[in-house]
Amino acid sequence: MFIVTTERLTLLPISTLNANDFQTYIQDKKHIGRYIEQLKLDPTLLGWGVWLVTDTTTREVLGDIGFKGTPTGGIAEVGYGFNPSARNQGYATESVRALLDWAFSTGQAAAIVAECLADNHASINVLKKLGMKQTDEQDGMLYWTLSA
Template identity: 45%
Template sequence: MRLQTKRLELIPYSPEIIEAAINDKSRIESLLNLKVPEDWPWEEVLDAFPVFAELASDPTQQNWGAWLIIHSLDKTIIGDLGFGGKPDEQGKVEMGYNIIPNYRNQGYGFEAVQALVNWAITQPNLKKIVATCPADNLPSIRILEKLGMHCVEKTPALLTWEKGV
């Protein structure tokens, strides 16, 4: 499954894409016919690849893991987004996202996250989406506000946001 927006395409990670991202990024270029920027993936995304691989390999978790954000015109990976797995017993999922620096502050983050949230709210058993962001990350705060999420917890370093569906 892929999601298309006006300027972006969202592609779920597969085990093959994850293996290539870890071991040989040039394979992604040939697998998906995309440009792979030098500054992708981020260290924190690399650290999460074992979890992404587990989710991508589990048919019950299909599409509830990580997704690539592709700039349609440039045919370039510009970020990642996704969930930490399917909704839990309370119907809650945690969402995260990141855009590479050259593509920030152009509306791509909101466009990508909105598309994934729009897909997620059509899925059974989902009741709440949760996201966290650094307290000083104003672009992320704006994205979460535009999505209709509400800040439910504040620490000096981190904000926690929720959206009921």
């Protein structure tokens, strides 16, 4: 298994081996349960799904980030969500930047896309800080792209 670290954070891909260690966090997260089931059927998805973001010092789970599957045509879609107590501290920008670097380093992703609600100013700020460019707006959603 691989781990990505930043100055303050440790990013751990959820796997069938470590899911039980984080049961308290993941029990109410349906997207994580679906990913674990997919991972059981296709272990090559490891890394292209959910990663937990933990505080390196306290080991507290601050949120989760990840991809919505393996890159298709060299394009992967990223998403993220953080606990209310972990917001507005730069964790999203720091962790997503590290994960994007990891994705580009695999050689499988040539571009990363994201989407957010048009009124989600926090996510808009994160995506801008990451250097993503807004490419479209439809039905209250904004669409973003970053090329390697």
